[in-house]
Amino acid sequence: MSLADLPPLRESLEAHGLFAKKAFGQHFLLDLNITRKIARLAAPLEDVQVIEVGPGPGGLTRALLEAGARVTAVEKDARFLPLLQELAEAADGRLTLIEADALTVDEDALAGGGPFKVISNLPYNVGTPLLIKWLSRPEPPAQMALMFQREVAQRIVARVGEEAYGRLAVISQAVCEAALVMDLPARAFTPPPKVASAVVRLEPRAERPAPALLASLERITAAAFGQRRKMLRSSLKALGGETLCEAAGIAADRRAETIPVSGFLDLAQALLQRD
Template sequence: MDPVKRHLPPLKTSINKYNLHAKKSLGQHFLLDPMINQQIIALAGDIKNKTLVEVGPGPGGLTRALLDSPARCVIGVEVDQRALLLLNELKEYYPERFKIVEHDALKLDLTTLCDSPRQIISNLPYNIGTTLFLGWLKQGAAWDRMTLMFQQEVAERICAAPNTEFYGRLSVIAQWVANCAIVKRIPPGAFSPPPKVYSAVVNVVPKSEQPSPILFKAMETVTAAAFGQRRKMLKGALKTIDGVNLLAKANIDGTRRAETLNISEFDQLARLYAQNNNL
């Protein structure tokens, strides 16, 4: 038996030692089931010799599974002081392969932490998950893959198709730069404390061709206007960004609504917007 595994204290023992119980204010719901954590890693594809970044490792349930994988190293980004004490104890067992970064992930460019090949695998805090995800999408070329856990509704929004209930701005931007798929749904009872909703794991694989920062900004502007007032026809919703002209150039019927447009049509509108505004 690996001596590290033999001497590593049980996860619950470490949690109790540091009184690390989930805080609602931090959007924490800890996934402690080792079987599910192993399944998440299996769904993340080939991680051999990659650097894995985990945001919000908390008590380290997923972290332990990541460190037990063939990854080159694991970087945990954590802001909770209680969790940092526990994670530093865990680092003693993996001094060469585990790095802890004490920082607010919302204010940190993760790409500065390591070289490629790099991948994100995280059970994201519910209250900042979408914001973090949008930031990482802007850096699509920097990531081999992202395997992320969200509330199920957020996961559905990321992967939704046009003309469906959850299709919106997040769907368009995510699928514009990446191939996205829900690969696992997890019931509330798997977490401590149990959330009120199901969670879901999403695999996000960036496409080979990525938009420039200028084009990405144009897409953000177009989708914000289009979905800002979902019930409006596009000619009205896009009025503030010269929508009638954009729609005419794109040969898109202005009486349509945002949820009927596919990714290619939004791409066309974003490119025209960037061109018309000399971005």
């Protein structure tokens, strides 16, 4: 059997008696036109190693395989493994299934030590922790095309001064160029979630923070945005307050939402040098 011979996704779900589990944040994309568009947004994929998290019934997985990718799919919900195994048997050895929690897997081991892309319709309940995990790697993925709740997607791509601008935007944009590239209404999913979704594409910057500086940036942003309405002299008091701001060349009476990514990197560097 080839990929073209596989039955429609709804038929496969019914044949295996499968349904989405709310506890796992599952919402299935069964429209192959949509999943193929997501794959095109992450092109080129021919002979590219891709890690996919939470494939569920395999709608996006099919599109990635059709585009020529070599896919390692990490699925926590063992119910879907028999259905995905049918897809693997039609994929000419280009689909590897891993039953695991994506928060704990070693991506380098999954990718064989080489470069890889991460392309996923992420489970809503672990999307942000997974993104932070991948951004915090010494070498981030070659590209990420990830689906989140639209509110989370907006927080990733927000610019300084915008309402959604915060810790997630600073860390994401310090490491990558981030763009919202596709909106999806709730009705595109089975079952429909209560919110809209969006795909964010992240491309690693040629110059990005070293791991130690990124760890320092996480401390700075956690403090600054944890009390975002306060001036930096107050929100960063435990990390040095006015002295730290002075070392970074930033006025201590400014608030977190007014500081661009470059300013937060200056603060992180000052903290790193002090420690």
